[in-house]
Amino acid sequence: MMIAKKASKWPVKWVTAGIALAAIGGAAVSAQYRDRGGEEPAYEVVTSDDEFELRKYAPMIVAEVTHTGDRRRASGQSFRRLAAYIFAQDRPGRETGEAGASIAMTAPVIQERVIQESVDQNQQIAMTAPVLQEETEAGAWRMRFVMPSRFTVETLPKPPSDITLTEVSSRRVAAVRFNGFASNGDWAVMEAMLLEWIAQQELTVVGGAEYASYDAPRVPGPLRRNEVMFEVAAE
Numbered sequence: 057m058m059i060a061k062k063a064s065k066w067p068v069k070w071v072t073a074g075i076a077l078a079a080i081g082g083a084a085v086s087a088q089y090r091d092r093g094g095e096e097p098a099y100e101v102v103t104s105d106d107e108f109e110l111r112k113y114a115p116m117i118v119a120e121v122t123h124t125g126d127r128r129r130a131s132g133q134s135f136r137r138l139a140a141y142i143f144a145q146d147r148p149g150r151e152t153g154e155a156g157a158s159i160a161m162t163a164p165v166i167q168e169r170v171i172q173e174s175v176d177q178n179q180q181i182a183m184t185a186p187v188l189q190e191e192t193e194a195g196a197w198r199m200r201f202v203m204p205s206r207f208t209v210e211t212l213p214k215p216p217s218d219i220t221l222t223e224v225s226s227r228r229v230a231a232v233r234f235n236g237f238a239s240n241g242d243w244a245v246m247e248a249m250l251l252e253w254i255a256q257q258e259l260t261v262v263g264g265a266e267y268a269s270y271d272a273p274r275v276p277g278p279l280r281r282n283e284v285m286f287e288v289a290a291e
Contacts, residue, residue, distance in 0.1 A: 098113070110229075111229045113227050130196070137216075162201075162204060163270045166200060229288065230253070234283075235282065238267070246284045259289070261288055
């Protein structure tokens with residue numbers, strides 16, 4: 057594994073994650089998958105190099121919202137707003153019973169930091185992952201929930217005025233995977249490692265860093281799946 061080859065660059069908790077995972081056992085592994093959403097965005101792996109991958113994602117639809125503040129605070133505010141939409145707690149028509157049922161959540165949840173530059177409406181929508189969050193200006197972050205693939209912009213329930221439905225085109229993405237309860241420092245370390253790998257592959261970054269979390273809060277740290285991702289230019 058890459059951890060063995062480049063152990064000096066990895067925090068101890070990532071080097072020992074495999075040992076901890078084995079100790080926790082099969083019951084915890086089952087709990088991890090029970091906590092994850094049933095659908096993930098569709099992609100094909102173009103290149104695989106230990107924890108690093110180059111992927112080609114299919115087009116997707118996201119629901120997005122922006123909040124200001126530090127990343128964690130903005131993340132909490134944005135997550136609650138988007139959850140209120142997909143779970144039909146805050147939508148136009150809710151008072152009259154026309155808002156529709158909840159949408160199933162997918163995995164992962166993605167936070168993206170960047171420098172600014174017909175279905176029955178009463179039908180339940182599954183929540184997808186990831187949730188995406190990006191920094192659109194100093195202290196402002198945009199978070200995205202990926203919508204289930206069976207929906208279009210026209211067939212999704214109408215969102216509140218502060219939430220936007222956006223179609224994301226097919227794209228190539230470089231990603232690195234790690235375990236644990238990711239702190240800001242953890243994301244920064246993995247982001248730097250991914251940028252180094254991207255340079256080695258002679259790829260060109262065209263977007264900001266995206267932070268993807270695949271698991272619910274109660275999943276133990278060694279079992280958690282996190283990823284840093286960058287969109288890269290097409291060949």
